[in-house]
Amino acid sequence: MRSLQLIRTALLANPTISGIVGTQIAPAVSAQGDKFPAILYNKTFEDPEYCQVGVSTHETNIQFHVFAPRYEQVITLIEELHKVLRSYQDNSVYATKYERGGAEDYLPDAKVYTDYVDYRFFIKQ
Numbered sequence: 001m002r003s004l005q006l007i008r009t010a011l012l013a014n015p016t017i018s019g020i021v022g023t024q025i026a027p028a029v030s031a032q033g034d035k036f037p038a039i040l041y042n043k044t045f046e047d048p049e050y051c052q053v054g055v056s057t058h059e060t061n062i063q064f065h066v067f068a069p070r071y072e073q074v075i076t077l078i079e080e081l082h083k084v085l086r087s088y089q090d091n092s093v094y095a096t097k098y099e100r101g102g103a104e105d106y107l108p109d110a111k112v113y114t115d116y117v118d119y120r121f122f123i124k125q
Contacts, residue, residue: 002092004027027042028042039065044061044063045060058121059123096121
């Protein structure tokens, strides 16, 4: 989905996000041995809206998982994700809506803190 690439580009354009994760923003299916901090994302829901001329919009939920070795980095990344995503629009995405989030955790095997947010994107076809 081209919109996911555009959203990734918008996140990378945020200097705070890119300052923490570099270019480590990728689909949730990631290779073993990924470097952290990182933001992984996946599409969790998609609902096409049909009209007489075919599909006109999609409602798509995307979950963004944040991973970082320091808890403060996770909090900063979540705050910056909100800043970018709440106002995000492009030629195909005409609205976003925060759905939920807040499952802070520590993964001892990976030695990283994690949290997530879900956003709904309304995408024109």
